[in-house]
Amino acid sequence: MNEALILSNAMLWAAVLALLVAVLALSRQIGILYERVAPMGALTMDSGPKPGESAPHFHLPSLDGREVQIGHAGARSQLLFFLSPTCPVCKKLLPILKSVHKAESGWLDIVLASDGEQPEHEAFRRRADLGAFPYLLSAELGMKFRISKLPYAVLIGEDGRIRAKGLINSREQLDSLFAARDLGVASVQEYLDQPQFAKERA
Amino acid sequence: MNGLFFPSALDPVPGHTAALTLAAVLLIAAIGKLRDAALFREVLANYDLLPAALLSPASVALPLLEALAGALLLWPDSRPVGAPLALGLLALVTAGIVINLLRGRHRIDCGCGGNDVHTPLSWSLVARNALLAVLGAAASMPVADRPTVWLDTLAAAAATLFLLGLYACANQMLSNHPRLIELRDAP
Numbered sequence: 292m293n294e295a296l297i298l299s300n301a302m303l304w305a306a307v308l309a310l311l312v313a314v315l316a317l318s319r320q321i322g323i324l325y326e327r328v329a330p331m332g333a334l335t336m337d338s339g340p341k342p343g344e345s346a347p348h349f350h351l352p353s354l355d356g357r358e359v360q361i362g363h364a365g366a367r368s369q370l371l372f373f374l375s376p377t378c379p380v381c382k383k384l385l386p387i388l389k390s391v392h393k394a395e396s397g398w399l400d401i402v403l404a405s406d407g408e409q410p411e412h413e414a415f416r417r418r419a420d421l422g423a424f425p426y427l428l429s430a431e432l433g434m435k436f437r438i439s440k441l442p443y444a445v446l447i448g449e450d451g452r453i454r455a456k457g458l459i460n461s462r463e464q465l466d467s468l469f470a471a472r473d474l475g476v477a478s479v480q481e482y483l484d485q486p487q488f489a490k491e492r493a
Numbered sequence: 494m495n496g497l498f499f500p501s502a503l504d505p506v507p508g509h510t511a512a513l514t515l516a517a518v519l520l521i522a523a524i525g526k527l528r529d530a531a532l533f534r535e536v537l538a539n540y541d542l543l544p545a546a547l548l549s550p551a552s553v554a555l556p557l558l559e560a561l562a563g564a565l566l567l568w569p570d571s572r573p574v575g576a577p578l579a580l581g582l583l584a585l586v587t588a589g590i591v592i593n594l595l596r597g598r599h600r601i602d603c604g605c606g607g608n609d610v611h612t613p614l615s616w617s618l619v620a621r622n623a624l625l626a627v628l629g630a631a632a633s634m635p636v637a638d639r640p641t642v643w644l645d646t647l648a649a650a651a652a653t654l655f656l657l658g659l660y661a662c663a664n665q666m667l668s669n670h671p672r673l674i675e676l677r678d679a680p
Contacts, residue, residue, distance in 0.1 A: 297644060304651040311658040318665040325672035377601050379535035 339437030342455055342471075346447045347435040353425035354413055359402060361432070364451040370401045370468075371445040372459075373438045376415035380460055381442040385419055387462045392423060395469070398449075406430040446472055502637040509649045511631035512566045514656040515579055518625065519563030522605065526556035536604030540589050541596075558582060566632055576633030580626060587622040590614050605664070612668040621663055628656075 340346060346362035353359050361369065372388060374381035392401050404427045405412060416426050436445055436456075445456040446468050455471040457464065503511075526533045534552035537543060543551055562582055565575025586605075593601065599614045612618070 300644070301647065304647070308651060308654055308658070311655060311662070315658055315662050315665065318662055318669065322665055322669045322672070325669055325676060328676065377539055379532050379539060379602055379604070382535040382538070383529075383531045 339435070339456075340453055342453045344453055345451055346445070346453050348451075349429070349432055349435075351427045351429050351432065353427055354409070354416055355422070355426070357425055359425045359427060361402070361427075362447060362451050365449055368399050368449050368454070368472075369447040370399055371404055371432075371436070371447065372401060373404050373433060373436075373441055373443040373445075375405050375407070375441055376411060378441045382419065384442055384459065384462075384465070385421070387465060389423070391465060400425075402427060404429065404432050406433055444468055448472070502635045503631060505636050505639060505641050506645050506649050506652070507631060508634065508636040509569075510652040510656065511628040512569075512572055512576070513649070513653045514660070515625060515628045515632055516563045516566035516575070517653070517657055518660060519559050519566070519579060519582075523556040523560035523563060526559070526604075527553070530556075533604060536602055539601040539604075540593055541598070542589055542592065555582075555586075569636065572632055576629050580629040580633070583622055583626050583629060587619055587626075590618055590622070594619070612664070613671050615667065615670070617667055617670070621667065 348363060349359075349361035351359050351361065361371065370391075374384075376382075388401060391399075401424050403421060403424045406428055409428060412426065412428055416422070436443075440458050442459050443457070444459045444465065446454045448454045455468045457468060459465050459468075530552050533556065534548050537548050537552050537555075538545075558578070559582055562575050562579040565571040566579060567575075590603065593599070594614055594616065601614060603612045603614050603618055605612060605618070
C-alpha cells in the first residue's frame with residue numbers, strides 16, 4: 292500500500308511539472324503571437340520600406356531649430372536612430388552612438404528621432420548631452436518607417452536609398468548595419484543566407 | 494486548530510520549499526542585473542527616485558544585496574538573516590513600483606524580466622511581489638523538528654521547481670498582458 296502511494300505521488304509530481312512546462316511554453320507562444328499580430332506589425336524586419344528601396348522623404352525641424360532633410364540624395368549617408376527617453380536600452384547605447392559619430396564622421400550623419408512631448412525630450416537631450424545630434428520629434432516619421440520596437444536604426448545611403456535597418460540592442464548590432472552596407476546586402480543575416488554560406492551551415 | 498493556521502514552526506517541506514524558491518528567484522534576478530549593469534542603471538534612472546550620482550553605485554549594490562539574500566536563504570542556518578534581508582529588498586523595490594504607479598508612470602520598464610522582455614509597471618507586479626513576500630515570511634519561520642525521509646526531499650525539490658515554473662509563467666503573462674490590452678483597444 293505504502294509503495295503504491297509513493298509511486299503515485301512521484302508520478303503526479305512528474306505530471307504536474309510536465310504540465311507546467313507546457314503552460315510556460317504556451318504562454319511564451321502567446322506572447323510571440325501578440326507581438327506578431329499587433330496592429331503596427333512588429334514584423335519590423337519585413338514591413339515598412341525595405342533595404343534597397345528609396346527612403347521616404349521628410350523635411351523636419353530639429354529640437355535645436357536646424358532643418359533636417361531625411362531621405363534626400365546628398366554627399367553623406369544618414370543613420371536614423373529611433374529612441375525614447377524611457378527606453379533603458381536606448382540610453383545604454385548613447386555612448387556607443389557618440390563614439391560611432393566620432394569614428395564615422397567622414398561619411399555619416401547621425402539623426403535621432405522620437406515622438407511625444409517636446410519639453411520632456413528637450414530635458415532628456417540636455418541631460419544626456421546630445422547637442423551634437425539633430426533630434427527630431429515626429430510621429431509620422433516613425434509611422435512611415437514602421438517602427439514598433441526601440442531602439443531601431445535605419446541606415447540611408449548617400450543615394451537616398453535604405454542600405455540596412457534593424458532593431459539594435461548592442462554595439463555589435465550597430466556595427467552589423469555598417470557591415471551590411473559595406474557588403475552590399477540588406478542585413479548580415481541575408482549575407483549569411485547567400486549560397487556559399489548556406490552550404491557551410493548545412 | 495489554531496496551530497494549523499498560525500503554527501509556531503513550519504513543516505520542513507513547505508519551509509524548505511519557500512526558502513529555496515525565493516533564493517532561486519533572487520539569485521536569477523541578481524545575475525541578470527549584474528550581467529548588464531549599464532542597462533540596469535538606466536532602468537533605475539527611469540524610476541526617477543535616486544539622484545544621478547547614486548545611480549551607478551545603486552545599480553551594482555542592489556543586485557549584490559539581492560544575490561547575498563538569495564545565497565543566505567539557501568542554507569537553513571543562515572535563513573534567519575537571509576529572509577529578513579530578502580523581505581526588506583522586496584519591500585524596497587515594491588515601494589519604488591508603487592510610487593511610480595501612483596505618479597502615473599506605468600509605461601516604464603520594471604527591470605524585473607530578462608533583458609529582452611519589456612514588462613511595464615502594473616499593480617499585478619505588486620501582487621506578485623506580495624506573494625514572494627509570503628514565501629519570505631514562510632522562510633523566516635523556524636522549521637519543525639520532524640524526522641524526514643527521502644520522499645520529503647523529493648516533495649520539496651519538486652515543489653520548488655513547480656513554484657519557479659509558476660513564477661516564470663506569471664512573468665511571461667505580466668509581459669503579455671499590456672500587448673493583449675493594446676490589441677483589444679486597437680481600432
